[in-house]
Every structure is written in structure tokens, then in C-alpha cells.
Amino acid sequence: MLVLQNTVLRKSPLTRGFSYPLAGIYYVGASCGERTALTFRTMFWSSHPLPARCIMLGMEIQEQVSLAQYTTFHIGGSARYLALAQDIQEVRECLSFAKEKNLGVLILGGGSNILVHDIGFGGLVIKIELSGIELQKNGNEVLFVAGAGASWDALVARAVQENLWGIENLSGIPGTVGAAPVQNIGAYGVELKDTLVWVEALDVETKEAKKFTNTECNFGYRTSVFKKNPGRYVVLRVALALDAHGTPNLAYRDLSEAFIGVQSPTLGQIRDAVLAIRSRKFPDLTQEGTAGSFFLNPIVSVEKATELATQFPTLPQFTAEGGVKISLAWLLDNALGLKGARVGGARLFERQPLVIVAQKNTSSRDITELAEKVQKEVKEKLRIEIEPEVKIL
Numbered sequence: 001m002l003v004l005q006n007t008v009l010r011k012s013p014l015t016r017g018f019s020y021p022l023a024g025i026y027y028v029g030a031s032c033g034e035r036t037a038l039t040f041r042t043m044f045w046s047s048h049p050l051p052a053r054c055i056m057l058g059m060e061i062q063e064q065v066s067l068a069q070y071t072t073f074h075i076g077g078s079a080r081y082l083a084l085a086q087d088i089q090e091v092r093e094c095l096s097f098a099k100e101k102n103l104g105v106l107i108l109g110g111g112s113n114i115l116v117h118d119i120g121f122g123g124l125v126i127k128i129e130l131s132g133i134e135l136q137k138n139g140n141e142v143l144f145v146a147g148a149g150a151s152w153d154a155l156v157a158r159a160v161q162e163n164l165w166g167i168e169n170l171s172g173i174p175g176t177v178g179a180a181p182v183q184n185i186g187a188y189g190v191e192l193k194d195t196l197v198w199v200e201a202l203d204v205e206t207k208e209a210k211k212f213t214n215t216e217c218n219f220g221y222r223t224s225v226f227k228k229n230p231g232r233y234v235v236l237r238v239a240l241a242l243d244a245h246g247t248p249n250l251a252y253r254d255l256s257e258a259f260i261g262v263q264s265p266t267l268g269q270i271r272d273a274v275l276a277i278r279s280r281k282f283p284d285l286t287q288e289g290t291a292g293s294f295f296l297n298p299i300v301s302v303e304k305a306t307e308l309a310t311q312f313p314t315l316p317q318f319t320a321e322g323g324v325k326i327s328l329a330w331l332l333d334n335a336l337g338l339k340g341a342r343v344g345g346a347r348l349f350e351r352q353p354l355v356i357v358a359q360k361n362t363s364s365r366d367i368t369e370l371a372e373k374v375q376k377e378v379k380e381k382l383r384i385e386i387e388p389e390v391k392i393l
């Protein structure tokens, strides 16, 4: 498949009529023909900032593609290779390509939980684009099956439109369906694990697809079997069980306050309220870059939580698996006064200090330096270790 062949370059039909004269996608027989594609770039594109491309068994693999455009931080260097995979076979082909070339692999969804290094990524980025949302009705319960590349929020919008309960509190979370089980997304008192029935994932070692039940996903606070085994699985499809006769979950304070005096809010009202709350808490992604909460809320021992409660009586604390989850945003703001702290173009967001925001042209170095500064201060002053939620490349 990937043997370089000295075959004649044929211009791809994809580029017919393309106004940029020498830019294009070229077939090299059925193989990728990296050397030839590179030669082409050298010959014709060296003075143009366009990526070289090649086609592998009908699949396009681009070279030297800026990853900034693929992440919500809008930061970072280029991927050596990038492919858009639309089905399981294409994912398999990409993995073979990477194996043959001995390349590292990054699985990418919507790039809303990733910080790409300024020097980029020297391997193959596989952007997952398996699409489709399917409904299977079984009495009051409806199974929603969605492709990993579908937009998470489009799935929530569809559920609300179909009058189905269960994921409305997860409205407005950026990214794809496939990444949702990786970190067991959660917001406003609801986590993905509450409705998830199964995940279909490709095992990178065996190249076979496998279905994981909810229990097998081994979910925890922003974690799962997929996150605990980085690089081992590619999520392909996700199935959720939603309820035609559900009830609102307004346990979370911000949300209950939005419905004071309202008897039974509808699904649409809950979605709107969540979106309104989120628009106050997160920056406008069209203006500034972010990956949402940069750090995980720490889970501390009961003794540590008691010590903190004595020192900071209004610090929010929640029972969690393995200890007590404490609000890091509260500590950064009230105990350490770090809201608005900055390094270069990166700062802790004024309205929610767990969120790091980046102005245009900020370097990833600014963000990691700010994150390290915050981690150091929390450790030195509060004796708590904190970890990033965001995947840092």
C-alpha cells in the first residue's frame, strides 16, 4: 500500500477547477508516494504555504498541516501528517500507515481538550469523522447511536428536539461524540456515564472493533478505560439510553436558581438555561482560545478536606469516589487570588479561573508556564497536587 512507486502523477478530480494553479491533490498510483508528493511541494509549492497531500487507497493524507485550526485554543505547530478518517476501514489504513512509517499517532476529535505544542506533532494525526445519529425505540427508552465524529452538542440538540431526557444538562459542551466517553464529560450534576449503554472502539493492537459495556468503560471523574490506556483504543460509536418520561435534574445550584418559581421546566427550557449559564462562564470562542477547564478539581482525603473546611468554611466540597472533591476554581480565586493571573497572552479567565484563555498569537509555552505557575502555587501554599484536564502534546 505504501511502497513508493515511480508512477506518473495524475491530478485528482478533487482539485479540478481549483483556482490555485499548481496546488492540488495528486494520486501516485494507489500508493501514498510521499517522496513524489514532497518533490512536488519542493518544485511547485516551496514558496506557497500550502500543505503537500497524497492519496492512499482513495484516502487523503496531508503533510505539514497547521493544527491551530483544528483546536479551540487555536495554538500550536503543524502535524507532520494529518488524515480525516470517515469509517473504520480508513482508521485501520491510517494506523497501518503510521506503523509502517514508525510514526506516533494522535486521535483528534474537535480539539477542544487539547493543547498542541508550538513545535507541532511529528507523527500522524487521525481526525475522526465517523458521522451519523440513529434512534432505536424500545418503549419509553430510546437508544441513541452516534458516530464518533458527530458533534456532541448536535446530539444533545437532537435529543431535546425528540423530547428525550438524560443529556440536556450536557448542552453546549464542545467537541465530538467520540471524545465524550474518553473523559466521561460532565456538567451541572450529570455525567456521560449516567446514560451510556455501550462504546464501540477499535483496539489499535488487534485492529478489531470491540463493544465496551458501561461497566467495562471503567468510568470515573473525567476518566475511563480509554483515557487510562492512551493510544490503545479509537472510539468509533457510542450508544446512549434516553428516556421519553424523564424528570429535570436541577440539583446543581446555578441551574436550580434559573428555575426558581418554575414548576416543571421543559427540556428546551433546561437546554436554554444551561447554554445561558455557560455563555457567562466561558469565553467567546470566536474571540479567544481555550480548552475549557484546564485543571481537574482535586480529590483529597477526608482529613485534608476537614482541614480545608476549617481554614475556608465556604469552600464547596462534594463526596467523590476515593475521597472528597473540592472546588479548585474557588481556591484559585478566594484562597490564592489568582483570577486574572497571566503569562504573556495566557491568563486565568476572570469569570472562571479554572479556565485558561489565550489571546490570538499566544504561544503554547505561555500556557504551560502559566499552568506550571498555578500548580506550583497550589502545592506550596495549600499542599495540594493538581493535574491538568487538558491533554498537552
Ligand SMILES: Cc1cc2nc3c(=O)[nH]c(=O)nc-3n(C[C@H](O)[C@H](O)[C@H](O)COP(=O)(O)OP(=O)(O)OC[C@H]3O[C@@H](n4cnc5c(N)ncnc54)[C@H](O)[C@@H]3O)c2cc1C
Residues within 6 Å of the ligand: 072, 106, 107, 108, 109, 110, 111, 112, 113, 114, 128, 148, 173, 174, 175, 176, 177, 178, 179, 180, 182, 183, 184, 185, 186, 187, 226, 233, 234, 235, 236, 282, 283, 290, 291, 292, 293, 391
Ligand atoms: C469552552 C469549553 C467548555 C468545555 N466545557 C466542558 C464541560 O462542561 N465538561 C466537560 O467534561 N468538558 C468540557 N470541555 C472539554 C471538552 O469539550 C471535552 O473534553 C470534549 O469531550 C472534547 O472533545 P473533542 O472532540 O474536542 O476532543 P479532542 O480535544 O479532540 O480530544 C480530547 C482527547 O480525547 C481523545 N479522543 C478524541 N476523539 C477520540 C476518539 N474517537 N477515540 C479515542 N480517543 C479520542 C484525544 O486523543 C484526546 O486525548 C470544554 C471545552 C471548552 C473549549
